[in-house]
Amino acid sequence: MSLDLSPNALIALQARYLRKDPEGRVIETPEGMLRRVARSIAAAEERWTGKEGVRRAEKRFYDLMASLAFLPNSPTLMNAGNGLGQLSACFVLPVGDSLPEIFNTLRDAALIQQSGGGTGFAFSRLRPAGDQVRSTMGISSGPVSFMRVYNAATEAVKQGGARRGANMGVLRVDHPDILEFICAKDGEGELANFNISVALSDAFMEALSAGEDYPLVNPRTGLEAGRLEAEEVFGAIAEQAWKNGEPGVIFLGPVNADHPASHLGQIEATNPCGEEPLLPCESCNLGSLNLVKLADAKGRIDFHRLGEAVRWAVRFLDDVIEVNRYPLPAIAETTRRTRKIGLGVMGFADLLLLRGVPYGSDAALEAAEEVMAYIRQESVAVSEELARERGPYPGFGGSLRQREGGAPMRNATVNTIAPTGTLSLISGVSSGIEPVFAFEYERHVLGTVLQEVHPLYSRCRQGGRQLDPEVFVTAREIAPKWHVRMQAAFQKYVDNAVSKTINFPAGGTVEEVKEAFLLAYELGCKGLTVYRDRSRRSQVLNVCDSKCSL
Template sequence: MNANDHMFAATMPPQEVSVDVLREKYAKGSENSIDEVRARVARALASHEAEPLREEMEQRFLWAQERGFVPAGRINSAAGLGIKATLMNCFVQPVGDSITGSHDGLPGIYTAVAEAAETMRRGGGVGYDFSPIRPAGSVVRGTRSRASGPVSYMEVFDASCRTVESAGARRGAQMGVLRIDHPDVERFIAAKDGGAFSNFNLSVGVTDEFMAAVLGDGEIELRHQAEPGPDAMADGAYRRDDGLWVYQRVRARDLWDKVMHSTYDHAEPGVLFIDRMNAENNLYYVERLAATNPCGEQPLPPYGCCDLGSLNLTHYVRSPFTIDAHFDFDTMREVAAIGVRMLDLALDATQWPLPQQAAEGRDKRRVGLGFMGLGSALVMLGIRYDSDEGREMAARIARELRDATYAASIALAQEKGPFPLFDAQRYLDGQFVQRLPDALRAEIALHGIRNSHLLSIAPTGTISLAFADNASNGIEPAFSWVYHRKKRMPDDTTRTYEVADHAWRLYRHLGHDVGEGSLPRQFVTALEMSAHDHLRMMEAVQPYIDTAISKTVNVPADYPYGEFKDLYTGAWRAGLKGLATYRPNSVTGSVLSAVPAPPPAPSPAQPNSAETDPLRRRFESRPIGELESVTTKVEYSTQEGKKAVYLTISFIRVDGVFDGREVRIERPFEFFMPANQRSDGQQWITSTMRLLSMAARAGSSIAKALGDMREVVWEKGPVRCGFLTREDGVQVPVYHDSEVAAIAFMLQRVLIGRGFLDSYGNQVPVPELDRLLRLRSAAHASLVGAVTRETGTIAVPARPAEKCPECGARALQRVDGCARCGECHYIGSCG
């Protein structure tokens, strides 16, 4: 490799956001640069080599990192520090059908909770298959009771994850899976409709049998080994000859539509094609796959684990943006071989959360080498991502990467021995291994192979920012060439960064015009291509990846539902192992958006600027009509006894223009508590109402103010105030951390009732406010929430937006396993 090939890139100053992300997440102690982090990682992994090789390998490991190998975040943030953190990204935790102890070789529910908590405490992302847990209403003979079902027990795992992440710097990440033929699958599909499970991604495990029934308009059995309760028996449940109980038979297309409608509206559940996962599994002969890690790129068995790394493909583009542009496959193969060795050593260097995971790691030695920057690299080569040429290039890169990694692992087996569960004949009979070149298969037969699996394409999140100058994420194209990312600083101020795609920055750095309309044809972003083009890219690459690909297929909000469903059936026909989609809508909003440069600061004569309130961005308004007020009596209980106050919110209607369209909305204008309630204990309520009123009139965010109030804690113990209705219709009391939080909760309830906030206190977008007001005016009745497309019933968000750790906005959502903020574009944990 010619070092001069990268001189043009080296002269680009690093992006400020990249430096800050590196220092905050990966540089430890006195480290301040990428070189220092790389040196620590190289030294830490080389220390697990045989003594004569350590110095040489440390230099080779450093060389590989300088030329595009980027270990995953767990390795960069923990290797060589002597802390009790895992270097593994991916885990699957088994869960059995018992409370404690074990059942059918699987740990009981609360044992599994404890084991998963230990794994997350050490930094691992965890997936679960909840299918073994008996359905709701089934018989529990030991206690002469009825089971509550897997969805109810998922709440325990969700709460545990929330508690663990609150004690550490890294957010927890979980994937919950339930088979499509489990009797509780409909409850699972709707599990997030009530806002529960904010610490879970959910996926349905879909079988080939089910997909055949969908396409053939047949029925499937919802079945389980647990005995049904009297109600199910009265409805016709019966036992098969093999001992399984059939709870009911359902039309496959009806059940598939429920999955598709939920995914269309809320981006969840995702779909895992579990039969395809198992058919392509190199270890089909010793394990069964039923779940994946939180991002979906690693199907794993019980206690399965894997570490990750990626090649930055932009490093191998020579003469970019010229007619001589080409890809340096020789260097990529050389770096890939060293990457395999480093990931294999990470299995020896890691701290294992559980002994069962250590045994899995030792016996199978799974690693997952993938790539980042595919979208950026194609742009630099002059190739459109959504073209046949783009797919052909991606497939060739994946094929060369496959062959290089398998050759490297064979060489490691010659040096250090194959993985303990290697069986040459059965391994070579695997579907994926049968597609390897004959020369590699012959070498495997002769020498074995060090690692059971070698390839995985994961989301690369912050490591793309910190180590790759924001090369495009994993297999994805660029979402936007330039966007702005806001970050909350320690002094509670907000800082705005310009974040640019690496290819776009390099094109500008080389002196080309990046003005509107001047970019060449290959500059195509994710939302400028069709959903089927995203799918075809996965189809082109998957045959060369022995595990799976984490990719989100973005579709526009107006994407037809029928075509949306076709994406999933097309993914199954194409042999993919799963699919995740994201469609912006009035319920979930959009996760990321390209943001123009910030406008000039307003003059003192313009105090109510669009920057102070999301409602007023691109929305110039004028008040109309009189105020309309709503008064509610708030009763709550504290350790000091029961209390009651009356609260009033006045609303004003405004006309305005939003995105070039005339709209009319209703928004709060005044918050009020009657003056005769000014006791010593409630003076703060009056002052709070006045401050909220000032904020409302000034155009500040009421949603954020109430959200902040709900986080206020006092020392007097919990406050009971209000009720929420569970999925089964039972009302449960709500407890708060203070009187302030209780009052904020009730104010949110009023604003939710008027449709100003969604069911979790997040701001409803202007177009939806306009639609709701028109509906309410036409019907002369209030609506709570948003009316669904088909039934006219109340729809609530798939999950409450959480508070972003960077900017503080309640706009944090999980998509394809990654925590993303729709306000500041923060990208957090990805598995």
């Protein structure tokens, strides 16, 4: 099966994924890459299905990827079958309140980033700036100062020879240094290797709703260290997010209430893009289904093909856990205890274009719920089947599902909506569940500027077809409330979380940002990230100044 790849997809593959010789020359074809990945992951099958099962799985895995109906996360494409063998994209590491713990975690993060993984950290356990350090009789410099140390270290580590390191920094809203944290990226270029998010508790949201103040807590002593008006803090978050897109927010209540393995601990942080809430020392591997490849020319999903794709994609992701070479023993232990996977989608906006359905509409929300409910149903069914065949995840006893009498599952979680940036470029479809950013735009990939024209838009222009202004709309032209409602529609059928940017036009207001955060909480989202167009001088995606080449 030959791959249907665009010139820009080939450029991205050559830059990031295909094997190179010691002189940096590409020595692998895209087909060779997929065969390498399929062979490496299918090897896990021998334990349960024998050599014949390995051969069957290898063919299925290759065909699924070569058709571009499914692709796993980037570290799997880069590292499967290679010496490194680290295949997970998402990690969360604990940061303890002592100098040895802080720098041990930094060392661990460097190893993960070197292998192509992204790291999330909760800095909420660190004592605040100005607090006493009994061992030296000095004073603490606080979480933000150590984030700058982590940021500098990440700058020096290039992921897998192909990607810069990515971090998520999280601080609880009741930490005494919360206002400093909210403004930590006030200047463009500050903490450039971090996304930052404020962890909002249900208690804070209740104080905000009631117009009250709330207590700050010193994590070293557990004692109250002052009080702040909830509206003041919420306003600061919204203003900074309006100014440059950060911080985002994580809603700790829904995250932990819905966590299937909550009996094993509390979630404090997520991976860099926010779609994967994880326990400390936990990792997860992701994959995405290409909805365009699983639909006809009018955007009608072939549910039989989709079901088969889910079946083999879930199996693939579970096999990744078996063959993965984890960077640290603690990560291997925690990950194998829960066996979390995250199967999601890409090309959703293209599916709507094929159907002639506006992204900002009730019909689009119905389409989202229909397709994700089916993927969820089938993902759970496959995980239950794998549990019967291979045994449930070791931490299943005492889980929410076990307490409610549900059937054992092989994986604590099965679904995630990831951003799929480069994967969607390779596949030639829109990213994740995002609307089309622009129909003609520039993408910056490792210093290379790629001009892109949306394939459906291009075909319509070349054919002289009239474009429906309600359907062919871009992310900035869709009202923020529809962005939020779309995220919430997918979240209903996702046990992890959803990566989604709530786009605002350049003229959006701080009040509108506040409204988006509140609506997301009301609708059951687990977090939210907003971005106002042109609020940063440097953007990964930019509308072309002149017409891109068709």
